[in-house]
Amino acid sequence: MGNLGSMLNMFKRIGVRAVIESDPAVIQQADKLLLPGVGAFDTAMTCINSVAGLREVLNHKALVEYAPILGVCLGMQLLTCASEEGTLPGLGWIPGVTSRFPKLEGLKVPHMGWNVASPNTPNRLTAQLGDESRYYFVHSYCVHVEDSEHSLMRTHYGIDFDSAIGRDNIYGVQFHPEKSHRFGMQILKNFAEL
Amino acid sequence: MTMIRTRIIPALLLRNESLVKTVRFGKFTYVGDPANTVRIFNELEVDELLFLDITASRENRSPNPKVLADIANECFMPLGYGGGISRLDQAKAVFDIGFEKVAINTHAEANPALISEIAGHYGSQAVIASIDVKKGLFGVQTVRTLSGSNNTRRDPVIWAMEVEKMGAGEILLTSIDREGTWDGFDLELVKRVTDNVSVPVIAHGGAGSLNDIRKAVNEGGATAIALGSMVVFHKKNNGVLINFPSLNSIHEN
Numbered sequence: 453m454g455n456l457g458s459m460l461n462m463f464k465r466i467g468v469r470a471v472i473e474s475d476p477a478v479i480q481q482a483d484k485l486l487l488p489g490v491g492a493f494d495t496a497m498t499c500i501n502s503v504a505g506l507r508e509v510l511n512h513k514a515l516v517e518y519a520p521i522l523g524v525c526l527g528m529q530l531l532t533c534a535s536e537e538g539t540l541p542g543l544g545w546i547p548g549v550t551s552r553f554p555k556l557e558g559l560k561v562p563h564m565g566w567n568v569a570s571p572n573t574p575n576r577l578t579a580q581l582g583d584e585s586r587y588y589f590v591h592s593y594c595v596h597v598e599d600s601e602h603s604l605m606r607t608h609y610g611i612d613f614d615s616a617i618g619r620d621n622i623y624g625v626q627f628h629p630e631k632s633h634r635f636g637m638q639i640l641k642n643f644a645e646l
Numbered sequence: 647m648t649m650i651r652t653r654i655i656p657a658l659l660l661r662n663e664s665l666v667k668t669v670r671f672g673k674f675t676y677v678g679d680p681a682n683t684v685r686i687f688n689e690l691e692v693d694e695l696l697f698l699d700i701t702a703s704r705e706n707r708s709p710n711p712k713v714l715a716d717i718a719n720e721c722f723m724p725l726g727y728g729g730g731i732s733r734l735d736q737a738k739a740v741f742d743i744g745f746e747k748v749a750i751n752t753h754a755e756a757n758p759a760l761i762s763e764i765a766g767h768y769g770s771q772a773v774i775a776s777i778d779v780k781k782g783l784f785g786v787q788t789v790r791t792l793s794g795s796n797n798t799r800r801d802p803v804i805w806a807m808e809v810e811k812m813g814a815g816e817i818l819l820t821s822i823d824r825e826g827t828w829d830g831f832d833l834e835l836v837k838r839v840t841d842n843v844s845v846p847v848i849a850h851g852g853a854g855s856l857n858d859i860r861k862a863v864n865e866g867g868a869t870a871i872a873l874g875s876m877v878v879f880h881k882k883n884n885g886v887l888i889n890f891p892s893l894n895s896i897h898e899n
Binding site: 456457458460461462464465491560562563564565566567588590609628630631632633634636637 | 650651653688691693694718719722723724725741742743744745746769771815844846869870
């Protein structure tokens with residue numbers, strides 16, 4: 453679940469056709485997939501696992517067809533192997549884990565608000581976005597990938613974490629591009645043009 | 647110390663299909679059409695927008711889906727809406743349009759379970775508890791509902807602690823006595839609340855200068871600031887001018 457309305461609004465603005473779908477037969481036909489998500493890790497994984505055939509279609513799209521896939525917020529965390537928020541395994545497409553922000557003096561969790569994300573591995577998803585680009589974040593858990601080549605952007609909030617990740621055709625962003633003005637719009641445009 | 651930028655949030659007052667601005671919750675001035683106004687805020691790349699339909703509960707109106715859809719279609723920033731939400735399905739309708747936060751005020755006081763119910767479905771980050779505070783005859787501040795017309799006799803600090811416990815992810819703290827006056831925030835009220843809750847507090851009511859904003863953050867402990875008059879008027883007692891203070895001027899001291 454998540455705020456799908458605003459995602460559709462942004463795609464409409466940049467002239468990209470997008471539909472909300474959970475039927476594996478229809479998802480099978482898509483050129484690209486966006487995996488949204490707000491809420492709890494296990495709830496989302498249970499949701500994916502409970503639709504017959506959905507997990508298989510997703511794996512096929514991601515690992516056999518190499519269709520571009522973008523996970524957003526919780527959707528990005530689902531790309532990792534596991535999360536401290538739950539007990540179920542994630543999709544495991546990008547090696548890494550999702551952990552809770554540490555308890556630090558003066559650090560409010562969730563990390564909510566605008567923060568910068570600095571590109572660190574050049575790639576098409578973050579093309580044309582400089583160090584001063586800012587994005588809207590709302591999350592209590594953050595991703596750390598195993599292989600630094602899969603880290604596309606880093607953000608600092610108490611600790612450094614991976615705010616955009618990517619491996620081949622699979623991408624994830626921790627922030628909400630649909631709520632991040634022209635910066636987020638550029639990310640979604642870049643994704644649409646992959 | 648880890649800080650992120652203080653969110654500066656234009657708080658825009660809807661009166662059904664128009665944007666208005668008030669002084670101490672009265673004296674309505676017409677500001678403009680919501681869709682046109684938000685287009686300007688979109689270009690100014692503001693941090694977040696909050697829309698409050700200030701008479702919805704008193705006039706027993708539900709959120710107006712057409713006005714909210716017009717806003718959401720224009721805005722690519724976080725959006726909050728408050729006014730007349732008394733049930734989960736009304737909150738759901740607002741989220742489906744593309745808003746990610748709802749503010750609950752009158753109906754939270756009348757039915758505190760509403761906050762837990764919405765937070766349970768959509769997460770605490772989606773629920774702003776809006777608390778309007780006004781001084782009474784003997785200078786005692788109490789929580790008011792129904793556009794300030796109903797004195798609940800609740801203490802603002804105790805009520806803030808209760809809404810946090812019920813699952814509100816943020817508190818919008820409005821001083822009715824300062825609202826629209828440009829006289830500065832009620833820093834003492836802001837501080838009393840921020841000292842007693844751990845969720846972010848958005849200070850609202852009275853901002854007249856950048857210095858007022860800095861004080862609310864540095865002395866009051868506010869996490870975010872809501873601006874009304876400052877972003878819709880050129881200056882005090884002056885005409886409508888949609889504007890937003892430059893980021894650098896806010897974030898440099």
